[in-house]
Amino acid sequence: MSELQRQPITQRVSCIVCPMSCVGEVEIAEGQVVRMVGFSCERGRAYAESEVTAPKRVLTTTVKLNGGTLRLLPVVSRQPLPKDKIAACVRCLASVEVEAPVKEGDIISGDLLGLGVDIVASRDVESVSR
Amino acid sequence: MNKQFFDVAIIGGGPAGLAAALSARKAGAKQVVILERDVELGGILQQCIHNGFGLHRFQEELTGPGYAGRFVRMVRADTGITVYTEAMVLEVAKDKTIWAVSPTLGLIQLSARAVIFAMGCRERTRGAIRIPGYRPAGVFTAGAAQRMVNMEGFLPGKNIVILGSGDIGLIMARRMTLEGAKVQAVVELMPFSNGLTRNVVQCLEDFAIPLHLSHTITFVHGRERVTGVSVAAVDANRCIVPGSEFYLPCDCLLLSVGLIPENELSRAMDICLDGLTNGPVVDQYRQTCVSGFFAAGNVVHVHDLVDFVSEEGDIAGRSAALFANGELPLEKQYINVKAETGIRTVVPQRISLPTAAGEKVRLFMRAQEPLTRSTLTITTTAGKLVERKLPVAKPGEMIVADISTEKISPDSQEIIVTLLPQSLGGA
Amino acid sequence: MSTISKADVVVIGGGIVGAAVARELSRYQLDIVLLEAETDIAMGTSKANSAILHAGFDAKPTCWKARLNVLGNALYRQLQDELKLHIGWTGSLVVAKDPVDMAVLEELLVRGQQNGVNGLALLGRDEVLAREPNLASDITGALWAPTAGIICPFGATFAFAENAIRNGATLLRETPALDIVVENGRVAGVRTPQGVINTKFVVNAAGVRADDIARLAGDESFTIQARKGEYILFDRSVRNLVNSVIFPAPSKISKGILIAPTVHGNLFIGPDAQNIDDKTDIAATGNGMDRVITGARRLVPNLPLQAAITQFSGLRATAEDGDFILRESEAARGLVHAAGIQSPGLTAAPAIAQVVSALLKEAGLKLSEKRDFNPANPLKPAFQELSWEQRSSLIASNPLYGRVICRCETVTEAEIVAAIHSPCGARTVDGVKRRVRAGSGRCQGGFCGPRVTAILARELNIPMTEVRKDSIDSRLFFDKLPGNCEVPAHE
16 A cells, blocks of 8 residues: 555545435545545435445446347446446447347346446347348 | 227327326226337437436336336237337327328327327427527537437547536436547536536546536537537626636537427417426326326426336326226316425426315426525415425425325315425424 | 539539529520539528518619519519429518608608519508517508518529429539639639539629639629628417518618518528628627517517527628629620629529520520420429328328428428439438428427438438538538447546
């Protein structure tokens, strides 16, 4: 761990748990929350902690689809992915091609980048009848 | 083509129409038809590939296609529901005859006992907001761009400015970024974003995309393709602040400047419209002012959650089925529901009497402006129906409240809804 | 594209004048080439103007404008059926608000009668308000001109060009005239990017650029000032605001900001007048829109601004003395100018074409009539205007009539395909819009734009990414496949 990471850092977090949309500050040092202000409920504080220590996002995008009634297949990560890996995941999925037909939930890219999360089709697409 | 007969005919196969069809069947309609102008059911959900749909209805976060898929599968499995895709309804008559055309079936003429309008909404365009400048290629409405990116596989630009920070604008900021485009900024006329905080965080902050609140676009540059936009700050009266103008180079301007209920068919039939929602005036059954014609979803008023669209489809579908079977209570009188201080719109705009015993009516309301710590009050001449404290109210998030109709008597005259800051609102 | 090395006449400029000239000349045994620099014809002044067939009382009796306006107006009555033009003979009203205006109306009445305009009448306030109940209540009277009308200006340009092509003329688009070859004081050819077209006769119908074209032949006898006018177009839902074309009493330089219905059932207000130096400046401006709104409110106080669907602006091609320039060039014989064609140029166009034809004859062009000249264009079915029986049988004959692409204007795929494949067919999204109205409704192509783009790509056999909105460099979409996703490193 670098010297830099040992210094406490303050991060601003907009809470998305409820419409209150509290904006608070979280101070972290060595990966631990040391101080937190501005959140008005326990759920908000839990969100803020995860947002600064291990932020995650569900990824939705499209992949190329061959032989289907659509040119693209919309896909979704079955669980949230680490936020800092989203860019790499998108780059990886850009080269994926799928053959129709596809059913919603079909695994398009299993255990993407070894992150333990499957990328699955978010809809059915029929193949083009020839 | 011979004229066909249905109990309930639904115009539009998006979320409102799909829910309406299923609900009509459940409520006893034997033959239901959906007329959908696109090649498939699902409406705009099919291009909304992001997640976040269905938390209310399914307690899950689904994608748009995922949410649509649940309904489409149920509709397809029900032999009492006929679906015509690529069927564009051109005319609806007061006697509930419907004319549509389709490339495969030609002219479709059908007749129904009840009709449900579920045509959704369309996007406001540049012309409606009068942005000065040229008319080059590269100016798109956000929804049109979304369809191109998510379904057709083309990009509307590589260097993007977005006008309007409603959810569609925010979602497109992220989407374009993930597609490798550079999103220069999101520009918002109002001093607040109309989008969900979650979208501001996950679509803008995650990618360090600037949000310019209280700003607008004053000029579109570029004679052939967009080359940039001029942006300026606006004051509290939305007038441009002199000297605040700056230039943003870009090759694409996406407009997310509002949605308008698509009521051309309703208008042609002289159905009464609400000047603020731009949708038909409806009662708690979602019946319009013309007997036997119902409406649900974004055609009535623009929702922010598809779950509520489905809920309205449920109501309209059920009511239409009851009407078709002669079971819907005949309206003897109605009571107007009026939006007053703090509330911009309310749906339904009226309650038909008599109401059924124990019937509850859910009111959908939009706040006039953002308020923290306000009180929502729903009153009749007879007294308060609802008084509720709202920690936060935003114009972009629908306020929902249930009222018990038992307290509404024929001499209630009208129901008044207000939203007042708590310092003023009594309590 | 095959290169053309010679022609009897080259017409430079595919606006209403160039197209009308080409059509007029196509009566004769001539090889005619119509050159257009842009992707389509009717892309300059002809696409953005007031779309009015003026009665002809504005101009002083001795000038070209007065003579050709009245003649052109009469010619359109013949051409309407032949060329299947969309015209509404609505009549026009010039309204007065005070005694000064009333005096102007009386002047116009006398001038109109001298010009040979039929049916002019001064109406009192009550009579005017009975005809036009939405006009401002402080009007004092109006000049009624029953012969005035409204027309689709690009539709008329397409119709002239189509008929010219059906009668053998050649249209070259995206083909600017780079130079006019002059030998011994006579025109010898026109240079284009595809090479030189040898010709002894050239018609200069280049609109705001007519002076630039004249200079290519060494003719510096005139200059054209571009004068911008802005417009706001409204949705059909407010069409009934006025029934005829409503002008204010005119000033010295302009007929003023007017309000008028369009043949397609819309309504527009405009134009203002701004002299500009840049002949490509067709930007809408905040000030211009404000002027137009202020001006129109003087006529109709309750303007339904919420029903505005788009703004546009156009450039008037104004010559120094204000009249049309219709003459053979002294610097280059065989070059005939049809320049300075501002209002009432649209009305006068068929008459201008006759004058140009006569000038070419005087300059030595041999005009022998073609036996097989066909003055008529075929009728194109407009799905929206048909009965259910007609619609049904059309779909039976061509299923694409059953696919509605533009839902605001009820335009079917079959009509769009036909517009692409007709003589001088559409090549761009706006070209489709101007031919069959797909995208000209209230949603302004939000829904149909991508679909029209895909149809163009398919029918022209080009990639989606090559389809253009309007002008040469107005490509609409970029390819995203195969994946080029790069998330910028913001963190």
